[in-house]
Amino acid sequence: MTRMKLAAAAALSSLALLTGCATPLAGKTPDEATRKVMLQNWQNASYNFDAQIGFDKLVFTDRDSKLAQPDIADTIDQVGRAVRVNVSGAVDAPNGRVEAIPELRFERRNLLASIKVPLQFHAQDMSLLVDPSAVDLFLPSLRKQSGKFIRAKLPAEMASQIPLKAMYQAMPKIIDDAYAQADKQAFSFQPLDAYAGEIGAHYKLRMDLSREQEQKLTLQMLDGLAKVAREQAKQPDDKSGAEAMIRLVQSLVKLDPASGNKSRTVSDIYASRGGDLLALRQKVHVEAPEFSGDAYVNVRYSHYGKPQFVYQLSENDIVDFDKLDMPDWLKDTDKLLPGEHAEAPAAAAAAEPQAQAAQPQAKSKKKRKARRAQ
Numbered sequence: 001m002t003r004m005k006l007a008a009a010a011a012l013s014s015l016a017l018l019t020g021c022a023t024p025l026a027g028k029t030p031d032e033a034t035r036k037v038m039l040q041n042w043q044n045a046s047y048n049f050d051a052q053i054g055f056d057k058l059v060f061t062d063r064d065s066k067l068a069q070p071d072i073a074d075t076i077d078q079v080g081r082a083v084r085v086n087v088s089g090a091v092d093a094p095n096g097r098v099e100a101i102p103e104l105r106f107e108r109r110n111l112l113a114s115i116k117v118p119l120q121f122h123a124q125d126m127s128l129l130v131d132p133s134a135v136d137l138f139l140p141s142l143r144k145q146s147g148k149f150i151r152a153k154l155p156a157e158m159a160s161q162i163p164l165k166a167m168y169q170a171m172p173k174i175i176d177d178a179y180a181q182a183d184k185q186a187f188s189f190q191p192l193d194a195y196a197g198e199i200g201a202h203y204k205l206r207m208d209l210s211r212e213q214e215q216k217l218t219l220q221m222l223d224g225l226a227k228v229a230r231e232q233a234k235q236p237d238d239k240s241g242a243e244a245m246i247r248l249v250q251s252l253v254k255l256d257p258a259s260g261n262k263s264r265t266v267s268d269i270y271a272s273r274g275g276d277l278l279a280l281r282q283k284v285h286v287e288a289p290e291f292s293g294d295a296y297v298n299v300r301y302s303h304y305g306k307p308q309f310v311y312q313l314s315e316n317d318i319v320d321f322d323k324l325d326m327p328d329w330l331k332d333t334d335k336l337l338p339g340e341h342a343e344a345p346a347a348a349a350a351a352e353p354q355a356q357a358a359q360p361q362a363k364s365k366k367k368r369k370a371r372r373a374q
Contacts, residue, residue: 024275025203030187034205035179037269039172041277041301045093048303054084056294065290080293082108090307093168096123099309118311120149126159127151129318131311141325149313152321162242163232167225174224178217186213190268199278199300201270211263211286215253222250262287277301 024040025033058080060067067076084107089100103116118131129149136142142150154162190204209217229242263286270279282297311317 023202023273025271029184030189030205031179031182031184033189033203033271034187034207034269035176037203037205037271037275037277038179039176040275042171042175044276044304045091046305046307047301048090048307049088049299049301051087051297051299052084053087053297054295055080056296057081058291058293060291062290067291079106082106088310090303090309092307092309097121097309099311101310118149120309120311120313123164126154126162126164128153129313145319145324148317148319149311150321150324151318161233163229166232167228167242170224170228174221174228177224178220181220182209182217183213195279195281196270199270200272201278202273203269203271205269205271207267207269209265209267211265214265218253219250222246222253226250276304 024036028036058077060073060076062068066072084105086103086105087100091098098121101116101118103114105114115134117134120129129151132142132150186208188206190206192201192204196204226243226246229246266283268281269277272278278301280299284295284297286293
């Protein structure tokens with residue numbers, strides 16, 4: 001009896017181990033695994049991220065351009081390699097808060113220059129908060145608010161036209177549908193490398209897309225968002241607001257000249273045993289008639305479920321943009337905008353010749369009255 005119990009316990013333990021080894025990506029094809037990782041990353045949008053963006057090579061190839069001259073071309077290539085954008089931040093989608101701290105760096109052996117602009121976006125009131133200390137040398141009024149973030153909000157009428165919640169809820173299906181339409185041959189499993197061991201990844205997936213394939217993927221996602229915005233619009237023919245902005249981005253993507261089949265983006269996706277996205281490393285090759293270049297985008301994800309924000313802001317740490325005492329040269333900028341301010345001078349200019357024409361008529365009438373009186 002004891003032996004039977006021990007055997008049963010051993011069998012149950014073995015079964016538990018086997019089922020415990022099963023993961024959300026087990027048994028999936030490369031394209032299905034990639035879709036699962038991307039979908040899970042969006043659904044669990046609560047994490048920290050660190051990204052680096054830069055160039056490994058930048059060469060102008062247009063022989064008719066001065067930029068293609070050897071000395072100038074070499075300088076441009078060296079400058080391109082020395083410039084890098086670092087972005088650290090936190091995403092807390094369930095609570096509608098995103099923090100991003102972009103830093104532009106120019107770095108060579110004996111030279112370092114950088115500028116950093118911390119940002120936060122709060123979905124509840126559609127506000128963007130900016131730390132202006134990087135530019136307050138040019139705006140003395142900002143120095144009076146030293147240490148405070150400047151807050152700018154979308155007008156309530158405009159904010160009401162952006163169905164942010166509905167678009168966020170629709171994104172999982174939009175992402176899955178878009179990736180499902182991509183060429184399955186573009187996806188593959190890759191052997192784990194040293195970087196996978198460094199970050200504790202159990203899977204390495206590769207997505208190799210041509211410029212045309214990548215453009216098609218982006219356009220399909222934008223089209224899905226535009227449909228959601230249209231469905232949520234207060235009026236069926238209302239194309240202002242969110243849909244108009246998305247369509248504008250779509251047109252820009254379409255207008256972007258195709259770079260040919262030689263332009264490609266190779267994305268290495270590192271995932272945990274449970275399917276969480278741990279890192280994304282991209283190599284982007286761009287080849288156009290005017291220039292060619294090799295860029296990289298590296299993103300590392302961490303603190304899943306418990307994002308850590310650098311700035312914990314209260315109302316005492318914030319000043320609204322419309323309450324700032326702006327300098328005169330900024331106050332006068334509204335006169336340059338079309339609208340009432342622009343129409344007033346035009347109306348005055350149009351009225352001036354009429355007034356001038358009326359003056360001689362008034363004088364002639366006075367002369368006739370004087371003659372009659374005589």
